[in-house]
Amino acid sequence: xxxxxxxxxxxxxxxxxxxxxxxxxxxxxxxxxxxxxxxxxxxxxxxxxxxxxxxxxxxxxxxxxxxxxxxxxxxxxxxxxxxxxxxxxxxxxxxxxxxxxxxxxxxxxxxxxxxxxxxxxxxxxxxxxxxxxxxxxxxxxxxxxxxxxxxxxxxxxxxxxxxxxxxxxxxxxxxxxxxxxxxxxxxxxxxxxxxxxxxxxxxxxxxxxxxxxxxxxxxxxxxxxxxxxxxxxxxxxxxxxxxxxxxxxxxxxxxxxxxxxxxxxxxxxxxxxxxxxxxxxxxxxxxxxxxxxxxxxxxxxxxxxxxxxxxxxxxxxxxxxxxxxxxxxxxxxxxxxxxxxxxxxxxxxxxxxxxxxxxxxxxxxxxxxxxxxxxxxxxxxxxxxxxxxxxxxxxxxxxxxxxxxxxxxxxxxxxxxxxxxxxxxxxxxxxxxxxx
Numbered sequence: 001x002x003x004x005x006x007x008x009x010x011x012x013x014x015x016x017x018x019x020x021x022x023x024x025x026x027x028x029x030x031x032x033x034x035x036x037x038x039x040x041x042x043x044x045x046x047x048x049x050x051x052x053x054x055x056x057x058x059x060x061x062x063x064x065x066x067x068x069x070x071x072x073x074x075x076x077x078x079x080x081x082x083x084x085x086x087x088x089x090x091x092x093x094x095x096x097x098x099x100x101x102x103x104x105x106x107x108x109x110x111x112x113x114x115x116x117x118x119x120x121x122x123x124x125x126x127x128x129x130x131x132x133x134x135x136x137x138x139x140x141x142x143x144x145x146x147x148x149x150x151x152x153x154x155x156x157x158x159x160x161x162x163x164x165x166x167x168x169x170x171x172x173x174x175x176x177x178x179x180x181x182x183x184x185x186x187x188x189x190x191x192x193x194x195x196x197x198x199x200x201x202x203x204x205x206x207x208x209x210x211x212x213x214x215x216x217x218x219x220x221x222x223x224x225x226x227x228x229x230x231x232x233x234x235x236x237x238x239x240x241x242x243x244x245x246x247x248x249x250x251x252x253x254x255x256x257x258x259x260x261x262x263x264x265x266x267x268x269x270x271x272x273x274x275x276x277x278x279x280x281x282x283x284x285x286x287x288x289x290x291x292x293x294x295x296x297x298x299x300x301x302x303x304x305x306x307x308x309x310x311x312x313x314x315x316x317x318x319x320x321x322x323x324x325x326x327x328x329x330x331x332x333x334x335x336x337x338x339x340x341x342x343x344x345x346x347x348x349x350x351x352x353x354x355x356x357x358x359x360x361x362x363x364x365x366x367x368x369x370x371x372x373x374x375x376x377x378x379x380x381x382x383x384x385x386x387x388x389x390x391x392x393x394x395x396x397x398x399x400x401x402x403x404x405x406x407x408x409x410x411x412x413x414x415x416x417x418x419x420x421x422x423x424x425x426x427x428x429x430x431x432x433x434x435x436x
Contacts, residue, residue, distance in 0.1 A: 001083070001142050003206040003227035007260045010142075010286030011321070012049035012085065013042060014263060018295030018308045023053035023090065028061065030069040032076065034308075039080040041306045042292055045321050049142055050077050051085040051262055051288045056094055059127055067134040078140030085262060085288070087145040087210060088131065088198065092190055094123040115186040125197055132202050143206035143228060145262065146194055150187050150209065151216045188220045195225040210262055214248045223255050232263035236270035238279065245283040262288040268302040274320035281323075314395075337390040338432040346382045347434065350425050353379050354418060376417045377403055383424040392431040399424060 017026045017034050042050070052073065059066045074084045092114055099110040114120055135141055191209055198207055208230035209222050217223050217231065229252055235241040245261075252259040261280065264287055265273040273289060280287040294304030294313055305317050312318055316326055337343055357372050384399035386392075393399060402420060406412050429435070 001139075001206065002204050003143075003258075005258060006284075007228060007258045007286040008284040010049050010260060010288070011047050012051060012262065012286070012288035013047050013292035013305070014288055014290045015050045015052055015292050016295065016297055018293035021296050021298070024055045024058055026053070027055060027058040027066050027069050030072070032072055035073055035076050037308075038293055038306070039077050039082055041310060042077075042082055043080040045305065045318065047289075047292070047321070048081060049083045049085060049288065050292070051087065051145065053087050053090045053148060054131070055090060056124075056127060059130070063130065067130055070131070071134045071138070074135050074138045074140045078138070083140050083142035084135075084138075085142050085145055086131070086135070087148045088128060089124060089147040089190075089194055092147060092150065092187070094120050094127075111183060111186065115190050121190075121193065124194060125201075128194070128198055128201060136202055136205065141205055143208055144198055144202070145230065146198065146207060146209045146226075147191055148210045149212040149232065149263075150191050151184070151220065152212045184219075188222070191220060191222060192225060195222060199225070208260070208262075214244055214251065217251055223251065223257070227257065229255065229257050229259045230262050231259070233261050233276075234264060234266050234269040234271040238275060241271075241276065241279050242283075245279060245285055248285065249283065260286040260288075263290050265289040266302055273305070273314070273317040274325055277317075277320040278325055335390040335392070336432075337386045337392070337428075338434070342386060343428055343432045343434060346379065346386065347425055347429065347436070350379050350383065350421055354421065357414065357418070373406070373412045373414045373417055376414060376421055377406055377412075380406075380417065380421045380424060383421065383428055387424065387428060387431070390431065393427060 015038070016023055017029070017031065018038060019031070019034060020026050020029050039050075050073075052070075054070065070086070074086075077084050091112075093112050094114050095112075095117070098112045098114055100113055100116070114124075195207060195209065206227035208226045208228035209220070211217060211220070211222075211231045214229075214231040214233070217229055223229060229248065231244075231248055233241060233244045235244055248259045248261070261276075264276045264280075265271060276287065277289075289305065291299070291303050292305055294300050294307050304313060306312055319325065353375055357376065380403050381400065384393075384403060388395065388398055388400060406417055406420075
């Protein structure tokens with residue numbers, strides 16, 4: 001798609017097929033039916049663009065199959081109204097045994113031979129020629145992302161800048177800044193070359209570089225070469241995020257180019273999805289959440305909206321996508337789940353049921369224990385529903401999820417259920433200020 005003046009309409013997501021471990025596995029184990037299902041989820045969430053990681057190693061292993069899979073993805077996504085933002089040179093490697101030995105004091109990645117041996121760059125050019133032939137004229141192609149976080153590969157895997165502003169390091173030792181600058185220039189020379197090459201072969205479709213940080217835009221000398229200023233942001237607070245967005249917009253104005261944040265949202269970086277969605281909407285900056293699916297990959301504990309079965313990790317993310325956000329203002333009204341005395345009721349009910357099943361002794365006729373756990377779990381769910389509805393318990397593992405596991409067990413341990421019920425009742429009493 002030719003460059004646009006404004007990409008604020010983009011509500012995107014990074015995507016890897018949910019049943020694979022890595023980006024490489026995605027293209028080598030590609031399953032159309034899974035992509036079809038996942039794009040359906042994205043459409044229901046009113047998301048409209050997918051960012052995908054292309055891997056040269058998969059292309060090299062089976063060129064025809066790789067290109068066919070990428071084309072199928074772009075066409076399938078577009079069928080659901082979802083454009084595609086492909087990352088062309090993910091990893092920036094074309095050679096076998098590509099990494100050189102790293103310096104002893106360097107906690108970073110080693111330098112790929114690809115960056116030093118420019119004679120092999122023709123491999124990357126041929127690779128793009130094939131990609132362009134496969135998907136360059138697809139209506140679902142939004143823009144080319146030249147590389148994912150190329151600056152990350154120059155800084156030891158550390159994405160922070162410190163006060164100096166030398167890069168923060170994973171280790172305590174002071175970094176070798178001359179070596180870092182040397183590596184940085186190797187990376188940026190590669191990126192600038194392929195910005196120019198891609199644009200020369202495809203003068204129509206827009207390009208950008210998925211920078212780790214907005215600060216890299218000018219340092220890399222790529223701002224003049226791209227159609228879109230692209231950055232990633234995982235800032236920890238509202239104010240820090242606003243600073244980054246204001247900086248991005250200022251650069252966009254300086255170079256008269258649109259800006260887009262094509263990686264954001266991470267639970268373990270204090271960068272909640274609802275916060276960044278709200279701020280992107282406020283600043284009119286398009287975004288790609290990281291990521292759509294909660295699958296098998298290493299990021300599944302901290303990224304993702306949907307599970308493969310269509311359930312979600314956090315309904316607040318879905319609400320934010322539809323323009324509804326949690327009330328954090330002074331107008332917030334705390335929930336009272338005991339307004340109609342249901343808390344008293346379930347506390348009394350739990351007391352009776354626990355007494356009735358005390359120490360495994362059943363007071364039913366004939367000492368029948370067959371319904372003990374069923375009865376206990378009904379009371380558990382009653383209490384859990386009050387607690388969850390009132391947002392009075394952590395929801396990373398909802399009490400109702402624990403109850404479901406109990407119910408699915410063939411021989412559920414009644415004593416474990418009793419302990420769980422007693423804990424729910426204690427929490428409910430404290431939340432409702434009940435002393436009895």
